[in-house]
Amino acid sequence: MAGNSYGTLYKVTTFGESHGEALGGIIDGCPSGIQLDFEAIEVEMSRRKPGQSAIVTQRKEPDAVQFLSGIFEGKTTGTPIGFIIPNTNQKSDDYSHIKDNYRPSHADYVYDQKYGFRDYRGGGRSSARETASRVVAGAIAKQMLPQIKINAYVSSVGPIHLDTPYQELDFSKIESNPVRCPDEKSAAVMEEYIRDIRKQGDTVGGVVSCVIQNVPVGLGEPVFDKLHAELGKAMLSINAVKGFEYGSGFSGSEMKGSEHNDLYNPDGTTKTNLSGGIQGGISNGMDIYFRVAFKPVATIMQTQDSLDNKGNITPMTGKGRHDPCVVPRAVPIVEAMAAIVLADFYLINKTY
Amino acid sequence: MAGNSYGTLYKVTTFGESHGEALGGIIDGCPSGIQLDFEAIEVEMSRRKPGQSAIVTQRKEPDAVQFLSGIFEGKTTGTPIGFIIPNTNQKSDDYSHIKDNYRPSHADYVYDQKYGFRDYRGGGRSSARETASRVVAGAIAKQMLPQIKINAYVSSVGPIHLDTPYQELDFSKIESNPVRCPDEKSAAVMEEYIRDIRKQGDTVGGVVSCVIQNVPVGLGEPVFDKLHAELGKAMLSINAVKGFEYGSGFSGSEMKGSEHNDLYNPDGTTKTNLSGGIQGGISNGMDIYFRVAFKPVATIMQTQDSLDNKGNITPMTGKGRHDPCVVPRAVPIVEAMAAIVLADFYLINKTY
């Protein structure tokens, strides 16, 4: 399948390993004539970047994007946009301990089994550093769809949940704290929890919620390429994601039809929105919202048994970089993938 | 996107409306030389069929599959397998009440908005009757992969949950009760609950769990076409699905890395399997398991407000057919889509 492309008409293809020369990608199908705001792209990149605050990893990833094609005098030309993000820190000595070792719940083992050998430095292609290219493609997709508002935020960290409905949240607060939780009280508790996890040399998972507003009616291609099916695939393709639900989600499975049905207003909007803005796989004009579950990062600063490539169990301790909770950094990635999915359907469904 | 195809090398394309002449599809890429067990295909079809028991809809759908190509002397030839499932009941008069009306939480409204008009009879293309074609394609995929065991079952109905780990269940009991729950006690409670819902003229959602065993290491194509991302998309494309999680799923987001990591045995298997048989998007040889959330069916036998195409709110009562809980019938559909996803990756990854 050569699985490094996403999309049909807004088609994103990425490349790059954690410690190779560079990451990058090609955005093929971006319409011509979009005046790009490069600063806005940099903002998205810096949101994803490690080392933003005391609660995330202090690794340095400058993430400077270089655009190589498809842009002329600041505007997209309709031809493919090639870009690279050079890796400034390519020294691999600090990954020598994993050269012959499979870390638990990492992809080391399956890559070796599937491909015969692997670029072991920093996780290689399976590193979440790969998502930097997605953020570039998503940032441009956002600029292609300025009328649509995409807001993701952290709605839970480990056992701490923000249960407030999104309608009652102030999205402008998302960037006001390092957890990217728009409810300041919850954010403080979450931050405290993450600091504690960090001290333990442990990691913790969480949930990112995402709300998409101002989507026109009609996006989505049943029966297989339903809008929520593509959103689900796009989210599940992000590193560490374990689950996806939209609208009423898993809790909707506990409800009765008489409770769950969204009754209409005369203008075609609905009084409730348990459908999550999508009916039959097609956007209905209401807000689209969904939740994405992230497992805790597998690299912990504690000693755990690993497997070497000769079949020996050997204790191993995580070194150097520690990302106790990756979920805040996942927020811009979720938004990027949502923007890419929407951009593709926009072009397919000709509502651009 | 012309969204009615799934897969790259095992490629399934379907067509058909609820009350058209016939449904059907084309399976392109099925390897040659598979001696088909047509009875096994019929069994899968009858599992999906309405009217199997007192707790499901009594609608008659004979679902007799006619194979038109790609099979010679009982064996697949490697050329596309065309098939049709004639609709024996095409009378549309009993759907006249929805001709100009949009039922709440159905796709009526979005189809009219997207396409300008619609085949309103029985939901047209958005009817779950469409899944009959998927079951045919899945039944053949299963026969292509006889070594792999796929078992889906109902793990919750409305508020009633079966929390027993799948390892402790006896999959041979799944078909022993109309709910398709392998735990007989839970099945009895669920059945009772559904009978009650039926009496209320209401519907209820539920969850289907699925376990896939004997999958070789190496299936899946990162970074976008990860095995679980494709499984997720395939499940989310089934009518009424609101969520998907695999392995530890949403509950994994509450855990610490030190709890969540699956430690290795010397042979490359893992002591625990919170990863759900997939690491970095690639199967690792452990059991794959996931859960699929279904909302309650929107058609209820109670009076609810609907919207007509002139913008009037009008009360409407569901007629005739009543499927109080569609989740047991979804079990073979979940298995079919899982088989299709696996068949595609088998061919792509050359382990067939």
Next chain:
Amino acid sequence: MAGNSYGTLYKVTTFGESHGEALGGIIDGCPSGIQLDFEAIEVEMSRRKPGQSAIVTQRKEPDAVQFLSGIFEGKTTGTPIGFIIPNTNQKSDDYSHIKDNYRPSHADYVYDQKYGFRDYRGGGRSSARETASRVVAGAIAKQMLPQIKINAYVSSVGPIHLDTPYQELDFSKIESNPVRCPDEKSAAVMEEYIRDIRKQGDTVGGVVSCVIQNVPVGLGEPVFDKLHAELGKAMLSINAVKGFEYGSGFSGSEMKGSEHNDLYNPDGTTKTNLSGGIQGGISNGMDIYFRVAFKPVATIMQTQDSLDNKGNITPMTGKGRHDPCVVPRAVPIVEAMAAIVLADFYLINKTY
């Protein structure tokens, strides 16, 4: 690749063997609201059908198309159009002589090598009968693009060439003779030649020329999916095709730039059109024209050596059906594939 689909947004998938139950296909992505002219579809089907005149095979292929979905009250609904063409003559006894024999320059041998065995009746999937499904899909594509005029005709039969530029031909004469050559004198010579070939029990090849008019500027997707590259692929996928050239074609390779360049008129049209209506892979608004070379049909009524599946060379004589020159019947197939390619680009390039 599962190579039985063509197109991205107007996506045609076909199935069916020469002597199976039925041929058929699915057209996915056809826009909604097109009032179909079923009679026009029948006309296209009858143009492709064998037995139309004394110079073609007398085999009976009734080719009645049954539409099964995607059409409601005579109009396309935007959902996939499924259709079948039942094979009324499925008796296979008259093909028993090729069961274990590979006919020269047929696909018998490669199908057996690739798939392990084959449906040997009448060529199975490799029979040109497969093109009936393409004609259905093309007839609908034509109706989707009523403003565009597609005219194909026979421009050579064996050594007899019609060298008149297409601008001087009267396309309304194409159907006036069994050769489908708009120049009546040439047609008479060609017909005579074919009659002679028929008497010899031999076959002969020829060339189909095609002219597409009223195409808007902008269709085509460089650098790989150039308009002429897709047209070329589509034509080369038709049975017996050996070559494709557009605009100046092979003769253009003998010219100088100063002769070949098409100078502009002030309105963007060009004084000459050696470019064939396409520059850089994108339509420029001028007439698109191309030529498609067909080899002589391999089945001849003479005795030739064949190979059996045990490695013996055995003489074999063609039986029953004799199509001395398939080229006139290829005319509607060329038009159909051209229409399918254009329909796909129309949707992709949003000029519909």
Next chain:
Amino acid sequence: MAGNSYGTLYKVTTFGESHGEALGGIIDGCPSGIQLDFEAIEVEMSRRKPGQSAIVTQRKEPDAVQFLSGIFEGKTTGTPIGFIIPNTNQKSDDYSHIKDNYRPSHADYVYDQKYGFRDYRGGGRSSARETASRVVAGAIAKQMLPQIKINAYVSSVGPIHLDTPYQELDFSKIESNPVRCPDEKSAAVMEEYIRDIRKQGDTVGGVVSCVIQNVPVGLGEPVFDKLHAELGKAMLSINAVKGFEYGSGFSGSEMKGSEHNDLYNPDGTTKTNLSGGIQGGISNGMDIYFRVAFKPVATIMQTQDSLDNKGNITPMTGKGRHDPCVVPRAVPIVEAMAAIVLADFYLINKTY
């Protein structure tokens, strides 16, 4: 369609304008474990490069490829191979004369019409410089398939034809002369002809022939993705190509079936090979051969009328660079595209 990708399992995506920062591409799906010969890649690049001899353009294109990912310790890892080819000469002042002018038989006009504006420097995306990325991808495909021999050569330049059958040519002579014609006498005549054309400030077209040997039986996916249909598309996607024919090609259309049929030897090979190594769209193990027609390059050093974007006809003279015959430089590009097509089918058909 976002037409800048080719292939399904060996998938090549390219980007880059003539005078942008860099060209480049991503090869997704290349199998792991191939020890790359970087020198061989450089050789292919230098074959394509302008300025190799007195008969081609003297433009400098250093074409140094930088690989950024997918390669570790000199071997492919199975992950996407990203690469760039920096443009060292980005000064655009010498293209100011075409900023507002549409050169005859260039893509300037259609790009402006399709995209609203364009990167006018040196043809932008429509420049043949784009093919440098194809040559990289083809060079790696060749190394993936070391057993297969691909030899292209110039078989005609303008009116001068080399009619010797390829079986009688010595492919080792191809690189012995600047025309890349393996027959030295013809090469000398062709070279003389090109020198004369150069003096006239004119250009001339030609034909590249290509022979592929040692291809296993079974590559190709009927009915649409036939081997020769994909080869044809790939060749037609190369700049300036006007026609493609394989095996007997257009001359086969003049033959009788009794002459054209390839009779079998007992081992399944054929006595003749008018089929060109492909039957029914599937390789039959015989040599594959085809011919590709190139028009003369549109940029000539003579004064010709052009159109400006206000609708005025203005005389224009080509400046600086003059490529009197691009056909010798097209030889490695034809080979590269052939290698890419074969690599893709190898992976799809699992014979790798």
